[in-house]
Amino acid sequence: MSNLISKYFPLFTDKEVPHTVQARPDTGLYSAKLGIWLFLASEVMLFGGLFSAYIFLRIGAEPGYWPSGLLNVPVGTMNTAILIISSVTVVFAWAALKMRQLGKYRLYMLITILCGAIFLTVKLSYEWPAKFNHFGVFIKKESASKYEAFLGNKHLEVTGQNPRWEITGHLLDAPKGSSYAHQAEHNAEHFAHETGRHDAVTPAEDDYVIQVDAVNANPSDKDNDRPHFWPRETSTTLAVINAKDVESASVFAPRHSTYFATYFLITGLHGLHVLGGILVFLYLWLPFPGGTGLYKTNPEHLANRVEIAGLFWHFVDLVWIFVFPIFYLL
Amino acid sequence: MSTIATADTGHHDATKEHGHGEHHHPELGFLQRWVFSTDHKVIGLQYAVTGLSFLFFGFLLMLVMRWQLASPGQPVPMVGAFLRSVFGQTVMTDAGALTAAGYNVFGAMHGTIMVFFGIVPVAVAGFGNFVVPLQIGAPDMAFPKLNMASFWCFFTSCVIMTGSFFVPGSAAKSGWTAYPPLAGIADLEGGNIWLNGQTIWLIAMVFNITGSLLGSINFITTIIQLRAPGLTWMRLPFFVWAQFVTAFLLVLAFPPLEAAGFMQLTDRVLGTSFFMPTGLMIGQSVAQTWSGGGSPILWQHLFWFLAHPEVYVLILPAIGIVSEVVANNTRKPLHGYKAMVYSVFVLGFLSFIVWAHHMYMTGMGAKVAAFFQVTTIMISVPSVILLTSLLMSLWGGSIRFNTPMLFATAFLPMFGLGGLTGIPLAFNAVDLFLHDTYYVIGHFHYVVAPGTIFGLFAGVYFWYPKVTGRKMSEFLGHVHFWGSLITINGIFFPMFLQGMAGVHRRWYDGGVTYEQLAGPVLHWNMVMTVSAGLLALFQLVFIWNFFTSWKLGQKVGRNPWDATTLDWDTPTPPPHGNFDKPLMVYRGPYEYSVPGHPTDFIPQTEKV
Numbered sequence: 047m048s049n050l051i052s053k054y055f056p057l058f059t060d061k062e063v064p065h066t067v068q069a070r071p072d073t074g075l076y077s078a079k080l081g082i083w084l085f086l087a088s089e090v091m092l093f094g095g096l097f098s099a100y101i102f103l104r105i106g107a108e109p110g111y112w113p114s115g116l117l118n119v120p121v122g123t124m125n126t127a128i129l130i131i132s133s134v135t136v137v138f139a140w141a142a143l144k145m146r147q148l149g150k151y152r153l154y155m156l157i158t159i160l161c162g163a164i165f166l167t168v169k170l171s172y173e174w175p176a177k178f179n180h181f182g183v184f185i186k187k188e189s190a191s192k193y194e195a196f197l198g199n200k201h202l203e204v205t206g207q208n209p210r211w212e213i214t215g216h217l218l219d220a221p222k223g224s225s226y227a228h229q230a231e232h233n234a235e236h237f238a239h240e241t242g243r244h245d246a247v248t249p250a251e252d253d254y255v256i257q258v259d260a261v262n263a264n265p266s267d268k269d270n271d272r273p274h275f276w277p278r279e280t281s282t283t284l285a286v287i288n289a290k291d292v293e294s295a296s297v298f299a300p301r302h303s304t305y306f307a308t309y310f311l312i313t314g315l316h317g318l319h320v321l322g323g324i325l326v327f328l329y330l331w332l333p334f335p336g337g338t339g340l341y342k343t344n345p346e347h348l349a350n351r352v353e354i355a356g357l358f359w360h361f362v363d364l365v366w367i368f369v370f371p372i373f374y375l376l
Numbered sequence: 377m378s379t380i381a382t383a384d385t386g387h388h389d390a391t392k393e394h395g396h397g398e399h400h401h402p403e404l405g406f407l408q409r410w411v412f413s414t415d416h417k418v419i420g421l422q423y424a425v426t427g428l429s430f431l432f433f434g435f436l437l438m439l440v441m442r443w444q445l446a447s448p449g450q451p452v453p454m455v456g457a458f459l460r461s462v463f464g465q466t467v468m469t470d471a472g473a474l475t476a477a478g479y480n481v482f483g484a485m486h487g488t489i490m491v492f493f494g495i496v497p498v499a500v501a502g503f504g505n506f507v508v509p510l511q512i513g514a515p516d517m518a519f520p521k522l523n524m525a526s527f528w529c530f531f532t533s534c535v536i537m538t539g540s541f542f543v544p545g546s547a548a549k550s551g552w553t554a555y556p557p558l559a560g561i562a563d564l565e566g567g568n569i570w571l572n573g574q575t576i577w578l579i580a581m582v583f584n585i586t587g588s589l590l591g592s593i594n595f596i597t598t599i600i601q602l603r604a605p606g607l608t609w610m611r612l613p614f615f616v617w618a619q620f621v622t623a624f625l626l627v628l629a630f631p632p633l634e635a636a637g638f639m640q641l642t643d644r645v646l647g648t649s650f651f652m653p654t655g656l657m658i659g660q661s662v663a664q665t666w667s668g669g670g671s672p673i674l675w676q677h678l679f680w681f682l683a684h685p686e687v688y689v690l691i692l693p694a695i696g697i698v699s700e701v702v703a704n705n706t707r708k709p710l711h712g713y714k715a716m717v718y719s720v721f722v723l724g725f726l727s728f729i730v731w732a733h734h735m736y737m738t739g740m741g742a743k744v745a746a747f748f749q750v751t752t753i754m755i756s757v758p759s760v761i762l763l764t765s766l767l768m769s770l771w772g773g774s775i776r777f778n779t780p781m782l783f784a785t786a787f788l789p790m791f792g793l794g795g796l797t798g799i800p801l802a803f804n805a806v807d808l809f810l811h812d813t814y815y816v817i818g819h820f821h822y823v824v825a826p827g828t829i830f831g832l833f834a835g836v837y838f839w840y841p842k843v844t845g846r847k848m849s850e851f852l853g854h855v856h857f858w859g860s861l862i863t864i865n866g867i868f869f870p871m872f873l874q875g876m877a878g879v880h881r882r883w884y885d886g887g888v889t890y891e892q893l894a895g896p897v898l899h900w901n902m903v904m905t906v907s908a909g910l911l912a913l914f915q916l917v918f919i920w921n922f923f924t925s926w927k928l929g930q931k932v933g934r935n936p937w938d939a940t941t942l943d944w945d946t947p948t949p950p951p952h953g954n955f956d957k958p959l960m961v962y963r964g965p966y967e968y969s970v971p972g973h974p975t976d977f978i979p980q981t982e983k984v
Contacts, residue, residue, distance in 0.1 A: 063516050065601050077518040077601045084593040088627045095632030095678055099639060099650060102674050108654070111669055184667075294667050301647035304669040308650075311642060 067347045082354040086361050093365050096312050100372060103304045109208040113305050114376065115261070115273025116180070116214070116298065121173060122374040125165050126366060132161030133363045136327075136356040143349040148341055155331045155352075158359070162324040169317055177298035177306070179229065181217035183254055189291035196258060196285050198265025207271065211293070213262050213285050218246035219255035221289045226297065233257070241282055252289040257282065273375075309373050316369060319362045326355045414520035415952055416505045419527050421843065424502030424836075426534060427494050431829070432915065434489035437482045439908055442867075444474040445886035446905035466546040479884045480549035481573070485541075487552025488577070491686065492584050493534060495828055499693035500626070501530070501591050503835050504619045506843065508595060510943035510950060511613045513604025513959045518597040522590050529587030537580035540573050548577035551882075553679055556651035556672045560643050561658060564665075569645045578641045585634045592623035599623075604942065606961035610717070611980065613941045613965040614703075614710060617717050618696030621724040622689050629685035629728065636678035643670070651675045673738055680731035688727045690824050691791070692720065694831025695762055698784040701834045702766055704939050705781040706773030707976050709966040712765040719758035719765075726755040736807045745804040752802035759795055763788065779853030783834035786861050787827060794822030797872065812882070815875025818868050826864045833860075833918070840922075841936045845948045846929030852921040859914030866907030870900035938977050941965050945981055 064070075065077045073080070104112055139154035185193050190211065194200065197210045218237055220230040234246045237257055246255055261270045263281035296302040300310045330337045330351055340348040410418060440459065443452050452459060456472020467478030474482070509517055517523045540547040545567060550559035554577065563572035599620050603612070612620075639650040647665055654668030703710045710716065732740060732748045766788055775781065797819040800806045810816060833856075841847045877897045879887050886901045887894030935944040942961070946954050959981060967978040978984065 063514075063518060063520065063602070065518070070601050073600060075601070077597050080600060081519060081522075081593055081597045084596055084627055085589075088589050088593070088631045091628050092631035092635050095635030095681075096639075098632075099635070099674055099678070102677070103650070103669065103671060106671055107669055296667065299646075300642055301649075301667055303667050304649055307639075307642065307646075307648035307670075311638060311648070315638070 067344065067350060076350060078350060078354050079357075082357050086357065089361060089365075093312070093315075093368075096308070096315070097368065097372070100308045100312070103308065107304065110211045111184075111303065113182070113212065113214075113303060116177075117309075117374045118173060118176065118277050119273075119275050119374050120277070121168060122370055125168055126370050128161050128165050128168075129363045129366050132158045132165075133360050135161065136352070136359050140349060140352045140356055143341075143345065143352055146345055148338070151352075152331065152338070155327060159324055159327050159331060162320050162327070166317060166320055166324070169313065174310075179216070179233070180214065180298045181226070181229075181256060181295070182212050182214040182298060182302055183256065183287055183295045184212050184293040185287070186291055186293045187211065192291060193285070193287065196262040196265060201266040202271075205268075205271065210265065213256055213258055213287065215256040215258035215262065215280055215285070217254065217297075218257055218284070219248055219253060221253065222251040226295075229297070230255075243282075246284060248286060250286075250288075254285075254287040254289065254292065254295060256285045256287065258285045312369055313373075316362065316365050319358075319365070323355065323359050323362055326358070330355060412524065414516070414524045416509050416517045416520070416523060417843075417950060417954075419523050420502050420504070420506030422527055423497045423505060423530070426531065427497030427502055430489050430534070431494035431498065432919075434486050434494050435912065435915070437486045437489070439912060440474055441479060441482050441486065442905040442908045444479060444884070446901040448885035448888055449473055463541060464546065476884050477546070477549060480551075481541075481546045483882070484548045484551050484554075484577075485537075488537070488548070490824070491552065491690065492581070493537065495690050495824065495832070496588065496686075497530060498832055499697075499828065500619070500622055500689060501527070501588075503615075503693060503697060503832075503839070504591075504595055504622075507839060507943055508616055508619050509598060509602070510842075510946060510954060511616050511941050512599060512602060513607055513942045513955065513961065514598060514602035515953045515955070517594050518601050519594050522594055526587045526590035526594065529583050529590065533580045533583035533587065536576060536583065540576035540580065543571050543573060543576060544568070545572055547573040550574060553683070554578075554640065554675075555679075556640060556643065556670075556675050557653065557656055560640065560652055561663070564644065575641065575644050578637050578644070581637050582634060582641075585630045585637070588626050588630055589634075592626035595619055595623040596627065604959040604961050606959075607942075607980070608961075610714065611961060611964050614699040614713065614716060615693075615696035617720055618692040618699070621720050622692045625685040625689050625692075625724055625727060629682045629689075632678045633682035636675055639678075640675065673735075676735050676738065677732070680734045681728075684731040684734065685724075685727045687820070687823070688723060690828050692723075694787065694828040694835075695720075695766075695791075697831045697835035697838070698766060698787045700939075700941070701780045701784040701838050702769050703966040703968065704838075704937050705776045705778065705784070706769055707776070707968045708769065708773045709964075709968060710765065711768035711771070712761070713964070713966065716762055716765050719761040723755060723758040723762070726751060726758070730755055733802055733807070736804045737811050742804075749802055749804055753799070756795065756799060756802075763792055763795070778837075779848070779850055779857060780834045780838035782854070782857045783830045783837065786857070787830045787834065790822060790826035790830060794819060794824075794827050797822065810875060812880055813875035814871040814879045814881055817881050818871030818875060821868045821871070825868065826861070830860075833857075836922070838937070839943075840925070840929075841932045842943060842946075842948055842950070844926055844929070846925055846927075846931055847936060848921050848925040848929055852917050856914055856918045856921065859917070860911060863907045863911040863914065867904050867911065870897075870904050873897055874900055935979075938975070940967055940977050940979050942980055945979055 063077075067076055069076050135154045135157045139151050139158060142148075142150035142154060185197065190197055190199060193213065196213045199209050202209055216233045216237070217226055217230045218234040220226045224230075237246050238244050246257070248255055257280055260278035260281050262285065263283040264270060298306055300307045330348070333339050336351070338348065340351070413419060413422075440452055443450075451469075451472035452474065456468070460468040460470065460472050463478065467475060467481055469475055505517070505523070509515070537547075545563045548554065548559075548562070550562050554574070559574055562574045569575065599612075599616060639648070642648040643650050643652060643666070647667075649666040649668050649670035651672050651674060652663070652666040652668060652670045653672060656663045656666065656668065699710055699716070730748060730752045732744065733752045736745055770785070777785075797815070801810060801816065801819060837848055837853055874887075874894070874897045877894060879890075879894050879897060883890070887898055891898070932948065934946065934948050937944065942959065945959075947956055960983070961980045962983045963978060963980055965980060967980075969976045970978055973984070
């Protein structure tokens with residue numbers, strides 16, 4: 047295999063540069079370890095830029111325009127735990143290599159890869175799609191009194207909280223020509239099937255009909271003032287909202303609000319990092335010449351590679367440790 | 377001992393070493409040797425040649441704009457029809473004159489190309505790649521494959537950015553700063569959200585930034601890990617220090633712009649509102665495409681958090697080059713080498729906390745403005761230490777005025793002028809008046825054009841013999857230098873006069889519409905445009921000299937300038953792996969004219 051590569055890509059057989067494997071005595075580092083720390087410094091600045099944007103936009107947001115409690119906290123907690131476990135197993139994998147136990151290395155690396163894969167799968171096949179089927183309508187301020195039953199602003203004013211301008215839930219009927227018509231039709235069928243009610247679709251052509259979330263069904267209930275750990279069932283209350291009263295309406299996609307824009311951009315970029323980590327781990331786990339193929343000729347080199355990939359993995363984990371509280375809990 | 381040093385400069389050695397270099401790698405074909413190479417010298421050349429081409433291209437864009445400013449609405453002479461056929465009807469009228477949209481396209485692309493595709497690739501990646509490993513006695517960069525990857529990231533961004541001229545509506549037209557909401561809505565009305573100038577600009581910048589990040593990580597690691605035995609920190613040539621700090625600036629300042637680039641990209645293609653404010657009016661109505669809630673000021677913060685350190689990325693490598701050339705041609709050590717090293721570090725640190733002086737017009741409030749005024753004035757201290765040290769280095773030297781030295785000497789007053797004219801701009805009250813006038817344009821062009829670019833020319837003339845084994849023509853070099861020096865001042869000095877009169881930097885007709893204001897200084901437009909045309913002619917002399925000297929220049933040996941640093945201790949041109957002997961460094965980088973020593977220079981590897 048490596049002969050084949052070197053035949054067609056002779057550049058990969060280039061002359062050895064010092065300190066690729068052995069540490070330089072005065073710095074105590076092999077080059078890649080220094081390189082990965084510098085790379086992580088730049089990554090800190092990259093995510094730092096995004097988190098600063100989060101802070102800047104959140105501070106600048108008008109009262110009531112920064113949603114909270116819309117994400118699934120138990121699932122997020124589970125994903126946090128999975129990433130932390132994988133950060134531990136990758137250290138075990140590295141330690142196993144240092145002790146020259148190839149079998150253990152393969153096992154721990156496999157667990158790490160699986161953890162990463164589970165994290166991504168949960169994110170992409172459950173969390174994100176659930177958001178894309180969740181709808182929010184921001185009501186114009188001058189029309190808010192009409193929808194007081196769903197917004198509960200009197201209660202919020204008395205208790206000294208930010209006003210609420212948004213009604214969220216599942217979209218059952220959309221105004222004519224809306225790009226969400228198909229999604230609404232699907233939800234309405236589901237609603238009819240579950241409840242036996244067929245009143246969700248109104249004949250009016252400029253109404254949104256929303257099967258509202260618990261918080262909008264009962265907005266004056268003190269219990270709803272704070273987000274809940276366990277997500278609540280969507281109520282069976284329907285809100286009919288005239289399009290004229292709507293400031294903006296969108297599924298929970300990046301265009302919904304600056305909150306979801308930062309959420310999707312940061313978790314998307316974080317997801318790409320997880321994917322990158324998984325690919326590198328797979329390469330180091332499979333018998334490629336630069337993966338476990340290296341074990342026979344230069345096990346220390348392989349251990350170094352696992353170490354720096356692991357450092358990257360810890361960083362990806364650390365980013366998530368920031369993402370989780372600021373998006374899920376705050 | 378001295379006999380060894382002088383023998384090293386002989387022709388005989390050069391030819392022998394050439395054979396030695398080929399002996400190691402007879403199997404490399406053209407593609408592997410010159411295109412998909414991992415050798416730092418080849419990659420440095422790739423960067424330098426690509427970057428120099430873009431510098432010339434960016435200059436030509438400016439030339440068309442200058443024509444428009446001096447003769448508004450007149451067809452561009454000679455090449456008007458050609459430009460019309462290349463750039464299309466958005467940019468050029470059928471008669472061959474620049475349109476208003478075309479003026480904006482050329483303006484935005486001139487800035488983008490000069491900064492990100494011209495100077496940084498030549499100064500940082502080109503000279504850095506070729507010279508740094510040689511000066512620290514390393515066989516190559518620490519990560520040769522990563523080095524190749526960074527060049528190909530950069531090259532991809534070049535292709536994408538150049539290609540953006542040919543999409544409907546032409547290239548980006550919202551300034552090199554790409555301020556939203558203008559940049560956020562540019563070309564979206566009725567156009568393809570992906571296939572338009574601004575979106576492609578963002579995509580190209582993401583590649584450019586990625587390449588730059590990989591490269592700078594490589595530089596820092598190389599300088600820390602691969603120094604030759606005995607080459608302690610305070611024995612490093614100043615050029616290496618300059619590149620070291622520059623690389624740190626790139627590693628830490630570029631990622632926030634990459635993040636901002638992603639955000640503007642999603643604003644354009646996914647309808648997010650990072651930079652789109654609530655209630656944004658487009659034409660007569662409120663924009664419905666965005667949810668609102670974003671902040672255009674956020675972009676300015678993220679952009680200038682990069683772009684101010686970027687100013688030092690543009691200037692530090694040039695100061696490094698000038699230091700090498702000055703020390704070598706004054707035949708004496710750099711004055712205050714240690715002070716210069718400390719200054720460059722302080723400069724690097726301070727450059728991260730001055731960015732908002734670009735944003736005084738945003739209404740940030742007196743307290744915040746006061747903070748940034750103070751830091752901005754503070755940063756002039758290390759800058760002045762650097763410049764003064766270089767001036768002091770000239771004192772009492774028996775100066776050799778060869779072409780590199782001419783450019784290096786001219787760099788000092790030109791950079792000084794650019795720096796001094798920046799001081800008034802640091803003050804909020806003055807800046808409110810001068811902001812976005814030609815005064816600002818004159819100020820930063822003095823820093824980067826007769827400043828940085830003259831530094832780069834000094835570097836090209838200085839290291840050309842090491843790269844090719846031949847010197848460039850001194851006569852043509854002198855013609856190039858004197859012609860460029862006079863004409864470049866003819867372009868930029870009148871800008872101060874126009875700017876103080878209030879001429880705005882983005883007027884498409886050079887100020888004719890605002891004749892009451894600009895009238896007394898309008899005639900300078902013609903002076904500047906003629907100077908720019910003449911400057912172009914003198915660059916043709918350089919291009920001619922650059923290519924003909926490759927085959928016809930005077931042949932030289934290892935050390936044609938009698939220099940002390942390790943880059944002149946290799947065969948000429950250096951083979952793969954660079955050095956033909958084990959290295960040991962015994963002394964500092966600039967031991968020139970040491971009393972009692974038979975020659976006026978002692979190479980760093982010479983043990984006395």
